[in-house]
Amino acid sequence: MSSTPELHAPAPSLLDLVPVVPVVVIDDLDHAVPVAEALVRGGLPVIELTLRTPVALQAIARVAAEVPDIRIGAGTVTTAAQADQAWAAGAQFLVSPGATPTLLDAMEQTGLPFLPGVATVSEALTAVERGHTDLKFFPAEAAGGAAYLSSIGGPLPDVRFCPTGGITPESAPRYLALPNVGCVGGSWITPRSALTEGRWDVVASLAGGAAALTGRA
Numbered sequence: 444m445s446s447t448p449e450l451h452a453p454a455p456s457l458l459d460l461v462p463v464v465p466v467v468v469i470d471d472l473d474h475a476v477p478v479a480e481a482l483v484r485g486g487l488p489v490i491e492l493t494l495r496t497p498v499a500l501q502a503i504a505r506v507a508a509e510v511p512d513i514r515i516g517a518g519t520v521t522t523a524a525q526a527d528q529a530w531a532a533g534a535q536f537l538v539s540p541g542a543t544p545t546l547l548d549a550m551e552q553t554g555l556p557f558l559p560g561v562a563t564v565s566e567a568l569t570a571v572e573r574g575h576t577d578l579k580f581f582p583a584e585a586a587g588g589a590a591y592l593s594s595i596g597g598p599l600p601d602v603r604f605c606p607t608g609g610i611t612p613e614s615a616p617r618y619l620a621l622p623n624v625g626c627v628g629g630s631w632i633t634p635r636s637a638l639t640e641g642r643w644d645v646v647a648s649l650a651g652g653a654a655a656l657t658g659r660a
């Protein structure tokens with residue numbers, strides 16, 4: 444019997460999907476699908492929908508069901524229960540602003556890829572001890588910015604980050620130029636005013652600008 448070797452390409456890291464992961468706050472459930480569609484149109488087929496509003500889980504479920512072209516994740520996962528709820532709603536990845544052992548347990552148990560949040564070298568080492576080398580650096584600008592990440596790249600050569608928090612289209616290239624940064628996160632792509640006014644064209648245009656960002660300033 445001849446056998447064709449199957450190709451098992453490793454799933455790309457969450458850090459290598461897009462240069463900027465849009466961090467989105469949804470107040471009105473009806474905004475979820477048009478926002479996601481606008482991001483896809485603009486060239487950013489990834490959305491981190493934060494669990495900060497009462498409709499967030501429903502919004503994740505809706506996007507997962509109705510916008511197949513986007514990779515939908517849950518952000519602001521701060522409790523074990525939220526990790527489970529996000530998984531059940533259809534989230535395809537999880538992002539947390541920090542990481543406790545309980546939270547790491549819960550996120551691991553979902554089987555989803557996730558980015559645990561860290562702000563210090565010790566926190567990063569704690570995550571690495573558990574096998575997690577793709578991390579969120581939060582709050583990026585306040586915790587030391589690109590200079591901080593550059594400094595810790597020597598002692599932590601195997602760790603890569605998605606810095607998030609206070610990053611702008613102007614500062615993003617400084618981060619993206621670092622070898623230990625795969626992407627950045629930011630909320631500037633989906634301003635609240637654009638959502639409340641239904642300006643999906645604005646979201647698509649901001650997504651287009653973010654999708655074109657690189658480490659070359």
Ligand SMILES: O=C(O)C(=O)C[C@H](O)[C@H](O)COP(=O)(O)O
Pocket residue numbers: 466493518519520538539540560581607608609610628629630631
């Ligand atoms: O909600 C979370 O899980 C967070 O960790 C916070 C967000 O990532 C930042 O609020 C986004 O930062 P901005 O682009 O400065 O708005």
